[in-house]
Amino acid sequence: MVPAATRVDTAELHYDGHVYPLPVLEGTEGERALDTQNLRKDTGLVALDYGYKNTAACKSAITFLDGEKGILRYRGYPVEELAEKSRFVEVAYLLVHGRLPAHRENERFSELLTRHSMIHEDMGQFFKNYPEHAHPMAILSAMVVSLSSFYPELSQGSPEEELDFTTTRLLSKLRTVAAFSYKKSIGEPFVYPRHDLKYCANFLNMMFSSPVCPYEPPPVMVKALNVLLILHADHEQNCSTATVRLVGSARVNLYASIAAGICALWGPLHGGANQQVIEMLETIYRAGGDVKKVIERAKDKKDPFVLSGFGHRVYKSYDPRAKIIKKSCMEVLDTLQVKSPLLSIAQELEERVLADSYFAERKLYPNVDFYSGIIYQAMGIPSSMFTVLFAIGRLPGWIAQWKEAMEDPEFKIQRPRQIYTGPAMRNYVSSAER
Ligand code: CMC
Numbered sequence: 001m002v003p004a005a006t007r008v009d010t011a012e013l014h015y016d017g018h019v020y021p022l023p024v025l026e027g028t029e030g031e032r033a034l035d036t037q038n039l040r041k042d043t044g045l046v047a048l049d050y051g052y053k054n055t056a057a058c059k060s061a062i063t064f065l066d067g068e069k070g071i072l073r074y075r076g077y078p079v080e081e082l083a084e085k086s087r088f089v090e091v092a093y094l095l096v097h098g099r100l101p102a103h104r105e106n107e108r109f110s111e112l113l114t115r116h117s118m119i120h121e122d123m124g125q126f127f128k129n130y131p132e133h134a135h136p137m138a139i140l141s142a143m144v145v146s147l148s149s150f151y152p153e154l155s156q157g158s159p160e161e162e163l164d165f166t167t168t169r170l171l172s173k174l175r176t177v178a179a180f181s182y183k184k185s186i187g188e189p190f191v192y193p194r195h196d197l198k199y200c201a202n203f204l205n206m207m208f209s210s211p212v213c214p215y216e217p218p219p220v221m222v223k224a225l226n227v228l229l230i231l232h233a234d235h236e237q238n239c240s241t242a243t244v245r246l247v248g249s250a251r252v253n254l255y256a257s258i259a260a261g262i263c264a265l266w267g268p269l270h271g272g273a274n275q276q277v278i279e280m281l282e283t284i285y286r287a288g289g290d291v292k293k294v295i296e297r298a299k300d301k302k303d304p305f306v307l308s309g310f311g312h313r314v315y316k317s318y319d320p321r322a323k324i325i326k327k328s329c330m331e332v333l334d335t336l337q338v339k340s341p342l343l344s345i346a347q348e349l350e351e352r353v354l355a356d357s358y359f360a361e362r363k364l365y366p367n368v369d370f371y372s373g374i375i376y377q378a379m380g381i382p383s384s385m386f387t388v389l390f391a392i393g394r395l396p397g398w399i400a401q402w403k404e405a406m407e408d409p410e411f412k413i414q415r416p417r418q419i420y421t422g423p424a425m426r427n428y429v430s431s432a433e434r
Contacts, residue, residue, distance in 0.1 A: 002059045002408050005033065015043055029064055046417040053313075056237075058245065058408065062095060062400050063236040067314035072321065074234055075099070083324050088229040089113060089199050092396035095234055096167055096403065109168075110198065116172040117193035117202065119143075119180070120150040127184040136181040136388045137272075141262040143177040144170070148255035166254050167399050174395055175199070178388045179206030185384070200225040203392070208380065220335040221379050224328050228372055231321040232390050234397025238313075240264040240271065244398045245405045249414040254402055261398045262391050268308065271369075271394070274386040276308035278373035281342040284349075289341075291349045299358045309370030310353060316363040322370055329371045329378075338378040346374060 009024035011034055020042055023035040033056050040046050049055045064073045072079045075094050082091055093101045093109050101109060123146065130139055151169055180190045183206075191206045201217045204225065209215035235241065244261035248254070265271035284294055298307040312319060333340055350366055353359045373386050381389065405411060 002061055002404055002410075003028075005059055007035075008032070013039075013043065015045070018043075027059070029066070040417070046419070048419060051313075052237075052242075057242065057414065058237070058405065059410075060236060060401070060404060061098070062404060063234045063397070065236050065314060067312070067316050070315065070317040070320045072235075079231060079320060080324065083227045083230050086230065087199075088226045088233070088393070091230045091233050092171055095396040095400040112168045113172040113199060114193070114195050114202070116169050117176055117195075119147075119173050119176050123147075123150060123177075124180070124190060127180055127190075130184060132185070132187070134181075134185070135266075136178065136185065136385055137262065137266040137391070139181040139184070140174075140177060140388055140391060141259045141266075143181070144174065144262060145256050145259035147173060148253050151255075163254070163403060167403075170254065170258060170399065171395055175203040175392055176206065178385070178392055179203060181388070182207055182382070182385055185382075198222075200229070204379075218336065220332055224332045224375055224379070227324065227328050228375065228389065229393035231324060231368065232393025234394070234400065238270065239267070240394065241398055241401050244402050246414045248402045248405055249412070251413075254399065257402050258395065258398055261394070265391055265394065266387055271387045271390040273308045273367070273369040274373045274376075274390060275383045277346075277369050278342065278377060278383045278386065280308050281345050281349075281373075284345050285341055289345060291345060291352055295349070295352055295356060299356075307349070307353065307364075309366055310359065311362070311364040312367045315365065315367065318365045319367045321368040322366045325368065325371045325375070326366075329375045332375050333378050336378055340374055340378060342377070343374050346371065 005025035005027050007023050008026040009032075011022045011024055013020040013022055020039075022039075025033045025035050027033075036047055047055065062075065064076070065071065074082060074091065075098055077094070077100075082094075086094075089110050090101060090106055093106065123143065126143065126146065127139065147169070151166070176193055183190050188210055191209050193202050193206060197205055197217075200222045204217040204221060205215055208217075237245075240261040243264040244257045247260040248257035268276045280294070284291060287293075294305075294307065297303050297305045298310075329343065332338075333343060350370070353364070353366075359365075369390075372389075373383060376386050376389060377383070
């Protein structure tokens with residue numbers, strides 16, 4: 001259940017000779033909102049807000065974010081602490097259930113994720129029919145929506161049990177689907193999940209072992225993957241999460257809502273940026289490593305090029321996730337003894353951007369996508385899979401947000417308004433007369 005926001009004040013709208021009171025609401029951390037829910041009913045006006053820069057579409061008790069101060073907390077816990085002390089599966093439980101699990105609950109949740117990790121054998125056929133270079137995000141979204149036909153909603157059982165089941169299935173099977181789509185892309189046989197491996201190690205094993213070559217996931221990779229997935233696990237009302245809520249508001253099932261979120265995440269301005277970053281760094285490297293040239297291009301208003309991995313709608317300071325990922329990147333490369341020329345390019349790019357007034361005035365800093373790809377690359381994961389990894393991480397957040405929306409007593413189908421600026425009423429002219 002979403003706790004109510006407190007009414008702390010009243011603002012006034014003076015319009016057309018009338019004064020309209022507008023309630024001012026306050027959330028737990030002191031952020032304030034103007035309640036405009038009755039605006040159109042009372043005044044005939046609608047609010048126009050491109051990109052929802054000022055629009056809160058819901059109240060939520062899941063994630064708190066202060067973009068000015070660089071704060072990110074899940075259910076009240078700072079991400080820094082969770083990344084250091086927790087594991088992805090525990091964080092998934094926290095997001096979905098609203099509290100940290102007791103030891104036994106954690107063990108059971110982990111066991112359930114292991115038990116549900118296989119996908120229906122017939123789904124294996126789907127992968128086979130994709131063209132060789134199909135993007136894994138296309139496969140992932142199609143497979144997730146297909147899960148709804150293989151695992152339809154239960155006819156018996158309470159809605160809570162049903163949701164628990166679907167949640168577990170999704171969390172567990174998404175990584176299997178992801179690893180299968182990678183194996184398909186390189187023409188290797190699928191590797192089935194193993195019951196003796198935990199979530200992240202299991203995923204790495206499905207990605208990198210083969211019938212001719214056993215694989216032991218290096219602990220540093222397991223740890224880094226846990227950290228990366230935790231840091232991607234939720235980010236309040238970002239584009240893909242807002243999509244999951246919007247699609248879910250039509251009361252469609254969870255699989256279909258998540259598939260829609262995966263499609264939104266694919267975009268290069270959103271989760272697709274991690275693939276763009278590595279491709280940008282590779283292009284710089286191949287062109288001789290001149291970082292200054294790309295910075296000039298990014299500042300040129302006549303050029304649509306942007307520096308991928310920089311800037312954020314809500315962070316106007318250093319993205320707290322990027323700080324942790326940068327540190328983890330050094331650790332992974334060091335331990336695996338990987339010398340990445342892209343890391344030095346990224347570091348120089350960051351240094352120059354932070355010292356440049358164009359970026360400083362616009363408060364553009366490295367975001368979550370800037371260093372993650374270098375870690376994935378060091379692990380041997382190809383760039384087309386980077387956004388898939390983002391999706392695996394974001395899944396518990398999408399589920400938690402979907403669940404919260406469905407349980408919200410103020411639930412409404414989401415249906416924005418518009419200002420019509422097309423032609424005024426005119427009569428049809430037959431084709432002979434045109
Ligand atoms: N490179 C160059 N200029 C930029 C960049 C960038 N990466 N980001 C923003 N700007 C400029 C933008 O041109 C605008 O300049 P002006 O005020 O002169 O018109 C100003 O900064 C404000 O940017 P905006 O586009 O109005 O900001 P937004 O909140 O609408 O967009 C963004 C946010 C993330 C889409 C944008 O910063 C961007 O395109 N970044 C690169 C793509 C990227 O890294 N995306 C991942 C975001 S974090 C993970 C996630 O959300 O999935």
